[in-house]
Amino acid sequence: MATHPHPQVAERELPPIQQIAIAVLVLIVIGGIYTAAHLPRHVPQAPTITLLALAAVLLGVNFVLLSRIENFAWDAFRLVAGWVLVAYIVIAGMLEYVFVYDDTRGTQLLILTLMLLVFAVNIPLLLGFSVARFQDPAE
Amino acid sequence: MASIAEPTPQAFSGARPRVTIVPLRLLPVVVVVIVGMVVAIATNSLWALDFYHVVGGGLWTGIDLFLGLVLGPIIGSMSIPARVELTSRLMPKLLLIMPTLVTMTLGAGFQLARKLGNLSASYPNHGWLVASYIVVGVMATIALGLLEPANIAVLFELRKPEPNGARIGRLMKVFIYTSGITGLMQIATLVIMTKLASS
Numbered sequence: 001m002a003t004h005p006h007p008q009v010a011e012r013e014l015p016p017i018q019q020i021a022i023a024v025l026v027l028i029v030i031g032g033i034y035t036a037a038h039l040p041r042h043v044p045q046a047p048t049i050t051l052l053a054l055a056a057v058l059l060g061v062n063f064v065l066l067s068r069i070e071n072f073a074w075d076a077f078r079l080v081a082g083w084v085l086v087a088y089i090v091i092a093g094m095l096e097y098v099f100v101y102d103d104t105r106g107t108q109l110l111i112l113t114l115m116l117l118v119f120a121v122n123i124p125l126l127l128g129f130s131v132a133r134f135q136d137p138a139e
Numbered sequence: 140m141a142s143i144a145e146p147t148p149q150a151f152s153g154a155r156p157r158v159t160i161v162p163l164r165l166l167p168v169v170v171v172v173i174v175g176m177v178v179a180i181a182t183n184s185l186w187a188l189d190f191y192h193v194v195g196g197g198l199w200t201g202i203d204l205f206l207g208l209v210l211g212p213i214i215g216s217m218s219i220p221a222r223v224e225l226t227s228r229l230m231p232k233l234l235l236i237m238p239t240l241v242t243m244t245l246g247a248g249f250q251l252a253r254k255l256g257n258l259s260a261s262y263p264n265h266g267w268l269v270a271s272y273i274v275v276g277v278m279a280t281i282a283l284g285l286l287e288p289a290n291i292a293v294l295f296e297l298r299k300p301e302p303n304g305a306r307i308g309r310l311m312k313v314f315i316y317t318s319g320i321t322g323l324m325q326i327a328t329l330v331i332m333t334k335l336a337s338s
Contacts (some may be wrong), residue, residue: 018284018288021284022280022284022285025279025280025283025284026280026284029276029279029280030276032272032276033269033272033273033276036249036258036269036272037269037272038260039253039258040253040258040259041259041260076295080291080295083161087238090173091238091242094173094176094177094242094246095246097177097180098180098246098249098250101180101181102250102253123283126283126284126288127287127288127291130288130289130291130292131288131291131292131295134292134295134296134303134306135295
């Protein structure tokens with residue numbers, strides 16, 4: 001194995017941030033499928049609101065877990081997460097445009113917008129963490 | 140699936156190409172494609188929506204099948220230096236190509252279905268359409284949750300002066316296996332889409 005300047009950083013146990021981020025993604029995907037399966041009719045809101053709330057709570061938990069990691073490669077995290085966020089703002093913006101263009105309004109639009117927001121924040125967090133966990137904080 | 144050899148430190152000792160994470164010179168192509176898709180949706184042009192959905196979907200499915208079922212097993216059986224060389228050139232391009240194709244396919248496809256009235260629950264093949272959402276949802280979860288993080292982490296590892304061979308081996312296993320799974324799932328997409336197109 002190649003020598004590593006900070007092996008304790010490379011191999012240490014970290015919180016299950018990637019697993020939680022995947023759980024958030026699964027919840028948002030299920031919400032998206034449920035919504036798309038009902039459109040253009042009225043979409044029952046209780047299931048989507050429940051999925052959205054669960055996803056938002058898990059995303060919040062992930063931010064707390066992330067903020068508590070000591071000796072983390074924050075520069076690498078910010079580099080990756082920042083650029084991915086830019087890309088996902090464009091993608092989420094495109095989807096929002098399609099919803100508005102197709103006359104989605106009111107509470108349904110609000111729920112979809114919030115789902116997009118959680119999605120667009122969750123993916124940068126996931127990718128930023130996936131890279132930064134293997135980087136040397138000193139670099 | 141081919142067995143995947145563990146990289147050794149010697150695998151990275153020779154001269155390696157400078158790894159680019161995102162090939163910036165290709166970004167204008169992506170911008171042109173995305174702007175074209177916005178125009179297609181805004182004008183609701185049947186031909187333009189059909190073009191974006193069929194071309195995007197065909198390329199997405201074809202590339203996934205090729206990567207998962209042909210190139211993935213080949214990469215797994217390649218020598219480590221050859222695998223590193225191929226990966227460091229292929230993955231950055233995939234980082235731009237795949238999200239662009241997925242956005243084209245899904246954006247134009249949803250608008251096309253809406254324009255044609257296929258989203259309605261009274262559409263005879265509504266169940267097949269929902270099945271396609273589920274297949275795409277599972278593929279998106281695998282791609283965004285496992286495949287892309289492994290892909291990007293490998294590229295960053297390869298940029299280090301002393302890459303960690305064992306780590307690259309683990310991450311490449313994730314990439315190769317998830318590519319195989321999404322490749323197999325694309326067969327379901329082909330079945331569903333040809334069913335929808337022929338009825």
